[in-house]
Amino acid sequence: KILIGSISVAYFAVKWTAPSFDPGSLKGARVLVTGASTGIGEQMAYNYAQFGARIVITARRENILQQVAEKCLSLGAQEALYIAADMASESDPDKVVDFALDKLGGLDYLVLNHIGSTPFSMWSGEVDHVRWLMKVNFFSYIQMAWRALPSLEQSKGSLVIVSSLLGKMPGPFTAPYASTKFALNGFFGSLSHELAMKKSNVSVSICTLGLIDTESAMEKVRGVVNVPAYPAAEAALNIIKAGATRQLELYYPWFTQIITLCKDWFPSSSNFFIQNSYNYNP
Ligand code: NDP
Incomplete structure (x- = not known):
């Protein structure tokens, strides 16, 4: 208890000294959000819109993207454009970044958030599915990031990667998904060191x-x-x-950070807890 208490105090101390968020900084910001037809991506599109950003959104379903873009305009986006794309394709990730660069004249934020659909079940050898999911959840991310980097460099921009607790701490029924999120954490963790060492913007x-x-x-x-x-x-x-304040890591909700620490410090009890929080009868 004392340990968890101390970690919590340290966590909030870091949080309070973090740079504060200025909503005005997003007015007119040029943003590309992926996976924005539903879920968290859709909500990010609405939030950016309310802050007066210029946004490009993407996902596969064009009719839904159109509705989200219309709502963004009604919420105050300076511009809201959409482009349908399948991130499993070799060419669509580049096509989407090129579209945003062309229409917005550059990018300030690249927010990579999309995920392909995957079953929540025991692994039973679907290697082709993992290969496909890696394309959607991982390879397209690094392809888009590489394509956008020169523009982000010019604009002192931000690359935002939406990952998961399952990319730090695997749980059951999510082997393909967790592997794509671990890959993202590894790749972008390494890239962030390299950018810092190069004194990149x-x-x-x-x-x-x-x-x-x-x-x-x-x-x-x-x-x-x-x-x-x-x-x-x-x-x-x-x-x-997190993107606007150039925060290296975000944990939401906040205690996910404590969970990742406990997993490393107390592996056996963490594993016991994880395996017993699922309703599963073999
Ligand atoms: P959703 O399933 O709600 O949204 C996924 C988005 O990706 C949709 O816009 C979907 O649109 C798009 N998408 C799916 N397949 C493709 C494809 N092949 N090519 C292009 N776009 C595609 O996801 P969430 O909002 O729940 O999750 C968003 C992010 O948050 C993900 O990175 C996820 O890993 C992360 N996260 C979510 C958690 C949760 O509990 N929800 C927990 C931890 C992390 P369309 O079908 O139109 O293509």
Whole structure:
């Protein structure tokens, strides 16, 4: 208890001394958000819109993107454009970045958030699915980041990566998904060192999220796992703040950071706790 108390105090001390968020800094900011037709990406689009940003959104379903873009304009976005793309394709990730660079004249924020659909079940050898999911959840991220880096360098911009607690601490039923999130953390963790060592203008923010109440997530965990889900709109706002304040890491909700520490410090009890928080009868 004392240990957890001390960690919490240290956490809040760091939080209070972190740079404060200036909503005005996002007025006219040029932003590309992926996976923005639903869930956290959609909420980020609305938040950026309310701050008066110029946004490009992308996902596969064009008709839904159109509705989200219209709502963004009604909420105050200076511009809201959309482009349909499949991130499993070799060429679509570049096409999307080129579209945003062309229409917005550069980028201040690249927010990589999309994920392909994956079953919430025991691994049973679906190697092709993992290969496909890696393309969607990982390779497209590094392709888009590389394409956008020169523009972000010019604008002193930010690269925002939406990751997961499962990219720090694997749980059951999510082997393909967790592997893509571990890959993201490894790649962008390494890249952020290199950018800092090169004294680059670009900041990298890696966002570790716990369970968030999006439709796709709740559909999977309902009845299987009993942990509280946090609101997508609040998660979205926290991700936007992390990018705008050039925070290297975001943990939302805050205690996800403590959970990752406990996993390393007390592995056996953490594993016992993880395996017993799922309703599973073999
Ligand atoms: P959703 O499933 O609600 O949204 C996924 C988005 O990705 C949709 O806009 C979807 O749109 C798009 N998408 C799916 N497949 C493709 C594809 N092949 N190409 C392009 N776009 C695609 O996800 P969440 O909002 O729940 O999650 C958002 C982020 O937050 C993810 O990175 C996730 O890992 C992370 N996260 C979420 C948690 C949660 O509990 N919700 C917990 C931890 C992390 P369309 O179908 O139109 O293509």
